[in-house]
Amino acid sequence: MRRVVMFFLGAAVAVCGQDVDRSKPPETPPLGAFKLPAMAETTLPNGLTVVTVRDERFPLVTARLAFGAGSRFDPKNQPGLAEAVAALLTEGTKSRKSRQIAEEAAEIGGSLSGSATPDALVIAGSALSEHTARLLALMADVARYASFPADEVALYKQNRKQALLAQRSESSYLANEKIEEIVFGDHPYARQHPTPESIDALTPETLAQFRDRLLAPNNAVLILIGKLPPPGALRKLLEARFGDWPTRGVPPVPAAPLPEPKRSITLVDRPGSVQADVHVGRLGLTRRDPEFFPLLVGNTVLGGGTSSRLFNHIREEKGYAYSVYSYNEAHRDAALFSAAMQVRNEVVEDATRSLLAEMKRMAAEPVTADELSATKNYLSGNFVIRLQSQEALAAQIVNLKTMGLANDYLEMYTTRVRSTEPDQILKVARKVIAPDHAAIVVVGDAQKIKPALEKFGAVQVTPAR
Numbered sequence: 001m002r003r004v005v006m007f008f009l010g011a012a013v014a015v016c017g018q019d020v021d022r023s024k025p026p027e028t029p030p031l032g033a034f035k036l037p038a039m040a041e042t043t044l045p046n047g048l049t050v051v052t053v054r055d056e057r058f059p060l061v062t063a064r065l066a067f068g069a070g071s072r073f074d075p076k077n078q079p080g081l082a083e084a085v086a087a088l089l090t091e092g093t094k095s096r097k098s099r100q101i102a103e104e105a106a107e108i109g110g111s112l113s114g115s116a117t118p119d120a121l122v123i124a125g126s127a128l129s130e131h132t133a134r135l136l137a138l139m140a141d142v143a144r145y146a147s148f149p150a151d152e153v154a155l156y157k158q159n160r161k162q163a164l165l166a167q168r169s170e171s172s173y174l175a176n177e178k179i180e181e182i183v184f185g186d187h188p189y190a191r192q193h194p195t196p197e198s199i200d201a202l203t204p205e206t207l208a209q210f211r212d213r214l215l216a217p218n219n220a221v222l223i224l225i226g227k228l229p230p231p232g233a234l235r236k237l238l239e240a241r242f243g244d245w246p247t248r249g250v251p252p253v254p255a256a257p258l259p260e261p262k263r264s265i266t267l268v269d270r271p272g273s274v275q276a277d278v279h280v281g282r283l284g285l286t287r288r289d290p291e292f293f294p295l296l297v298g299n300t301v302l303g304g305g306t307s308s309r310l311f312n313h314i315r316e317e318k319g320y321a322y323s324v325y326s327y328n329e330a331h332r333d334a335a336l337f338s339a340a341m342q343v344r345n346e347v348v349e350d351a352t353r354s355l356l357a358e359m360k361r362m363a364a365e366p367v368t369a370d371e372l373s374a375t376k377n378y379l380s381g382n383f384v385i386r387l388q389s390q391e392a393l394a395a396q397i398v399n400l401k402t403m404g405l406a407n408d409y410l411e412m413y414t415t416r417v418r419s420t421e422p423d424q425i426l427k428v429a430r431k432v433i434a435p436d437h438a439a440i441v442v443v444g445d446a447q448k449i450k451p452a453l454e455k456f457g458a459v460q461v462t463p464a465r
Helices: 002-017 081-088 098-107 129-145 150-168 171-184 196-200 204-214 231-242 292-303 309-317 345-362 369-386 390-402 409-418 422-433 446-456
Strands: 039-043 049-054 060-067 111-116 121-128 220-226 264-269 275-283 321-330 335-344 439-444 460-463
Touching: 049 390, 060 129, 060 390, 081 111, 081 121, 081 150, 081 204, 098 111, 098 129, 111 129, 121 129, 121 390, 129 231, 150 171, 150 196, 150 204, 171 264, 171 275, 171 335, 171 439, 220 231, 220 390, 264 446, 275 345, 292 309, 292 321, 292 335, 292 345, 292 369, 292 409, 292 422, 309 321, 309 335, 309 345, 335 345, 345 422, 345 439, 345 446, 369 409, 390 409, 439 446
Parallel strands: 049 220, 264 439, 264 460
Antiparallel strands: 039 049, 060 121, 060 220, 111 121, 275 335, 275 439, 321 335
């Protein structure tokens, strides 16, 4: 035993004696290309697309039933309708009350819920694999036969209005709402948030009409991941639960021309604010755009984390802001690129000047080799880690199908990140990140910060709603 201890002590001394340059982080070993688990796809006679990924590691099944039925399908005077439908699908059906649905989901060791994005409405479920049949029965029931009980609708309206009041008390919410309105113009992507009036207008009938119009098998994809029944047995199970679901004529996807990006400064007046929420944004790039990955890498260099330029310059060096970042929020047919920060009123001018300068620098100078290497490692490693759980993989496959992406998108992700070059980033930065044609939206006390903002151009003041 003593010899073993002495051996390891000697090895430790030898290692410590080696010449190690501690001024540099250890090199990250090459990361292999991500390999998506085998994914099978089939279509039932009624048009329901079914994607299965077998994962035998755990006795679990994760399911997603996704429809092309997000907020962009809301009528112009009813923003928030898709969100309400998604939330209320699980609050009662023709054969089950809200409590029964919740109790049955708990009995099978899982959960069931609905949510909506601008492009999709998604029913999410999970269960122990031995209860796959019961999970699918629950999902089919809420998708096809939700009854939208009047008492549940009334409770939802009450709670949602209270939540909206809380959201609208946050300057970041008001800034997001206004930048989307300006950048997307008349496009449905500009109307992602409900209003008190649209919440009041919700009825069981309007909810059911939305469901009947858009929740159809030929407008849906069912994703199943986990320890699934054998293929033949699973096919019979799917046909039993979903096979008699009738096909419907699905309305066309609402769209409108997107406005040309142009410089504007909008100040949302919020009297009494001691700080300002500043957003600089314009149309970004969708995931299907050939330049999406150069923008992804460039955005991460600019404001994608604690190693980014914005974080280090505006927060660490200048101390102007606690929170400063940039992002490219990609929907199916359009995207919003924005840089944002929250700053004290007295530094609005200097902080805004610094933010614009960093955005201009991205479009004027190539990123450094160190920045590029670190960003590629971060994005690639983070992507692979995030796909280790069934939930995360299911979410990515939902995006794959609802965004109209190629089937190799996930497997090619790390390869495309790693193949990005500085000249590609510079090219896309000149198109998207350069702030010359960006809208500036600031939420704050107009009386205190308007003079500072006028240093950058004419300011339009609008009251906070």
